[in-house]
Amino acid sequence: MTALKDARSGIVHFPELQRLNFSCQLGAKPGISQDLKDNYFTELQLRSFNSSGILYGVVAGMEALANAGIEPAGKDEEPLWDLGIIFGTGTSGVDKFREAIYKLDEGKVKRLGSSTVGQTMASGVSAFLGGLIGAGNRVTTNSSACATGTEAVIMGYEHIAAGRAKQMLCGSCSDDGPYVWGGFDAMKVTTWKHNQDPNNASRPMSASASGFVPGSGAGALLLESLESAQDRGADILAEVLGGSVNSGGQRKEGSMTAPNSVAVVRCIREAVRNAGIAAEAIDYINGHLTATIKDATEIQNWTEALERNGDEFPYINSLKSLVGHGLAASGSMELVATILQMKQGFIFPNTNCEDLHPEIANLIDASRIPQQLLKMEINIAAKASFGFGDVNACVIFRKNLL
Amino acid sequence: MTTEEIYARLVPLIAAYLPEDVLADEIRPEADLTAELNINSAHLVDVVLDVEDKFDIELSNSDMENLRTVQDAVDIVNSKITAVS
Numbered sequence: 004m005t006a007l008k009d010a011r012s013g014i015v016h017f018p019e020l021q022r023l024n025f026s027c028q029l030g031a032k033p034g035i036s037q038d039l040k041d042n043y044f045t046e047l048q049l050r051s052f053n054s055s056g057i058l059y060g061v062v063a064g065m066e067a068l069a070n071a072g073i074e075p076a077g078k079d080e081e082p083l084w085d086l087g088i089i090f091g092t093g094t095s096g097v098d099k100f101r102e103a104i105y106k107l108d109e110g111k112v113k114r115l116g117s118s119t120v121g122q123t124m125a126s127g128v129s130a131f132l133g134g135l136i137g138a139g140n141r142v143t144t145n146s147s148a149c150a151t152g153t154e155a156v157i158m159g160y161e162h163i164a165a166g167r168a169k170q171m172l173c174g175s176c177s178d179d180g181p182y183v184w185g186g187f188d189a190m191k192v193t194t195w196k197h198n199q200d201p202n203n204a205s206r207p208m209s210a211s212a213s214g215f216v217p218g219s220g221a222g223a224l225l226l227e228s229l230e231s232a233q234d235r236g237a238d239i240l241a242e243v244l245g246g247s248v249n250s251g252g253q254r255k256e257g258s259m260t261a262p263n264s265v266a267v268v269r270c271i272r273e274a275v276r277n278a279g280i281a282a283e284a285i286d287y288i289n290g291h292l293t294a295t296i297k298d299a300t301e302i303q304n305w306t307e308a309l310e311r312n313g314d315e316f317p318y319i320n321s322l323k324s325l326v327g328h329g330l331a332a333s334g335s336m337e338l339v340a341t342i343l344q345m346k347q348g349f350i351f352p353n354t355n356c357e358d359l360h361p362e363i364a365n366l367i368d369a370s371r372i373p374q375q376l377l378k379m380e381i382n383i384a385a386k387a388s389f390g391f392g393d394v395n396a397c398v399i400f401r402k403n404l405l
Numbered sequence: 406m407t408t409e410e411i412y413a414r415l416v417p418l419i420a421a422y423l424p425e426d427v428l429a430d431e432i433r434p435e436a437d438l439t440a441e442l443n444i445n446s447a448h449l450v451d452v453v454l455d456v457e458d459k460f461d462i463e464l465s466n467s468d469m470e471n472l473r474t475v476q477d478a479v480d481i482v483n484s485k486i487t488a489v490s
Contacts, residue, residue: 047421051451116454117447 004343006325008376010352013326014201014216023181027193029201031218031327032179033059043135051118054096059221059332060128060176061135063339064090067223068136068172072237076137085231087140087168089159090129090223091151091175093331095144096122097182128176128221140168148390149291150248151175152222152334157246157398159226169231174223177332184217187330190260192295193217205328206355207292207321208302208363208372215293218327222335224342229404239404240342244383245277246398257393261297264304267395271308271387274397280383282309285317285399287350289341289386292321293328294355299362301389306366314368317385318377324354334388334396341384345402350377411460411482415475418455422448434476452478460486 006013013031020028035058040049043061052058068075076083099122106114121127126144133142141162147154152175159171177183187193194214197204206212232239249270251263275282288305292298305319306312322337323329329336344350352375359369380402387397412434420429422444431442439446449472453464456478462485464472471477 047448050421113450114454116451118451 004347007340007343007351008349010325010354012202012324012354014204016198016201020181020184021198025181025185025188026191026195027188027214027216028198029194029204029216029327030179030184031216031220031329033220035059035062051116052122053099053102054122054127054178055098055180055219056092056095056176056178056221056332057122057128057131059219060090060092060174060223061131063174063176063221063223063335064088064132064172065135067174067225071225071227072235073170073225075135076139080137082137082139083170084139085169086136086138086172087159087162087170088129088132088136088138088142088172089145089155089162090132090172091145091147091155091331092125092128093146093148093151093177094183095125095127095178097178098180099123101182132172136172138172140171146331147394147396148392149328149330149333150388150390150394150396151331152336152338153386153388153396153398154248155335156224156226156243156338157248157396160243160246160398163226163228170225170227172223172225173335174221175331175335176221177219177330179219183219183330187217192260194294203355205294205324207290207294207324208298208353208360209294209356210358210360212294212296212298212360214295215323216327218323218329218333220326220329220332220336222332222337222339224335224338241345241400241402242404244280244399244401245274246396247271247273247277248394248396249273250395251393253393259393260391261393262389262395263393264300266393267301267304267389268308270395271305271385271397274385274399275309278399280399282311284383285309285385287344287381287384288317288319289337289384290319290321291387291389293323299360299366302363302366312366314370316367316371318350318371318373319367320351320353320373324356334386337388338386338398341386341400345381345384345400348378348380350379350381352376406486408479408483411479412475414459415456415478415482418459419444419452419475422452432475434474434479436475437473438475456482462486
């Protein structure tokens with residue numbers, strides 16, 4: 004929380020990336036202590052454990068569950084039939100998979116042991132969480148690139164709204180390291196200009212934005228039906244009002260790597276409509292804003308979708324200036340940041356955009372992109388994430404229950 | 406290596422795979438690894454890898470098929486190291 008308020012960067016230089024000839028030698032990953040690992044994994048599990056995304060997902064998921072005051076099912080008890088999990092990822096256990104591939108190529112398939120499948124299957128993270136919690140409702144993993152985390156929350160919300168579960172643990176995670184980040188480095192979508200200057204490297208909305216800094220980690224939210232939460236006297240942080248998920252079909256300017264703006268605008272509008280609010284009611288936007296040339300396009304799409312611009316535009320910020328682009332984990336980590344701001348009534352400062360992109364400055368007033376900590380009540384917040392494959396997700400939260 | 410020595414080396418190796426509610430002193434020569442000691446059957450392949458590393462031997466698929474009890478493990482190891490030496 005203080006890191007957020009103080010806008011402390013978690014981006015660092017990785018000598019390993021330099022050795023591997025990466026253009027962008029920067030990245031961000033959470034620090035997980037041995038004690039924390041021992042909380043959730045047995046010594047035996049850790050012996051063969053090499054899947055950072057699952058580790059991050061388990062830590063975030065279990066923390067969300069504990070914060071919600073929910074106890075896992077006892078070992079010999081019934082599973083929690085009304086609690087499900089939707090925990091997404093882009094790809095699971097790439098380091099574990101790399102280990103396996105080396106052994107396989109040496110003809111030593113037997114040496115893979117029993118731990119390879121659980122850590123490399125896409126649903127590894129939801130499976131680990133499901134076992135720890137004893138979840139008895141739907142337990143699955145979604146995957147929609149950088150929209151994964153936001154999509155997971157919308158999917159969990161829809162499942163509860165359909166009356167099929169009372170509680171859904173929703174989130175997403177991403178592995179760290181060269182085997183996840185390499186493909187993006189090769190595409191030249193990461194920045195190569197700040198290797199000696201990690202704090203200033205991730206520059207969302209800046210005129211000098213030159214690509215994103217890859218990140219990793221996980222975020223998780225426990226969603227619950229209002230009735231169930233009130234019955235057990237849960238501390239309700241915010242209410243999901245609605246959301247929308249769509250795709251631009253990779254038509255018009257949409258492609259594998261670029262969004263079709265028509266679909267983005269439609270997704271945001273649909274989320275607002277689904278939430279049953281007026282676009283004017285939105286106080287705050289947590290943007291996707293990765294620090295590429297597409298940031299200005301995103302702002303343009305928000306102004307069009309909400310029909311708000313200049314100083315009528317909501318406040319907006321991007322967590323990516325501090326923790327880079329967490330890829331599949333980005334949406335859920337940014338949702339956690341969104342909820343923390345709503346809970347405590349502040350907007351964390353945007354960093355590294357002192358040279359605001361001129362196209363963005365033409366669309367919205369600079370005051371809407373606070374560069375200092377802003378204490379204010381956020382009642383309604385919008386969060387959107389956009390992913391490769393031209394997929395979009397937008398969700399709307401309200402702090403005060405009616 | 407005597408069968409007693411093999412057994413003594415196998416015990417800590419097997420103990421690592423015991424579930425929380427099974428104590429290491431429940432390991433006996435005739436104990437069934439999965440049915441009595443409650444070792445997750447998926448973990449048997451890991452036990453075998455550890456045995457291979459410990460004694461520098463290799464177990465075949467048919468060895469694994471015959472592996473039910475701790476004594477089976479002792480016998481398999483014994484036959485392999487005797488064959489080598």
